[in-house]
Amino acid sequence: MKTCEETRTCNICTLSLPAKTVHKNKEMGMLICDGCLSKLRKQNKLKHQRCVDCKRRKPVHARTANKKPLCVNCYAKRRRRDKSKHENCSECGHLRPVALRKPNGNPVCDPCYRKEVTKIANAIKAESHVR
Secondary structure: OOOOOOEEEOOOOOOEEEHHHEEEOOOOOOEEEHHHHHHHHHHOOOOEEEOOOOOOEEEOOEEOOOOOEEOHHHHHHHHHHOHHHOEEOOOOOOEEOEEEEOOOOOEEEHHHHHHHHHHHHHHHHHHHHHO
16 A cells, blocks of 8 residues: 655745655745755855866865865865975885875875774684684
8 A cells, every 4th residue: 555755845946845855944944946956055165166177166265375265176186297296115215195194293194194094904704704
């Protein structure tokens, strides 16, 4: 026997949708569907601005020296390309961005960090198969 799912109407787009996709907005006191909520978030000028590099409207992750907004992807690209932020890896000796620092403060690059994580994961798998 098929049951009728409860529906609610979004106060913005006026669509009648399943109750699980329409929520009461605490700030505005209105019922808003997920689609309209997403659009409202992107219009929020405090959190979403046009990235100076990719020109897309995205959440601001960081700002340039001139206070221009950068999204998370463009910030990561700039960081990878900025050689002044790179250090010689204590494992392989290559000049690369620092992925993590050892307890003694020595830098480790991303490829070496990933190799170490893979070794640990493989050791844990091998140990679990022995038992």
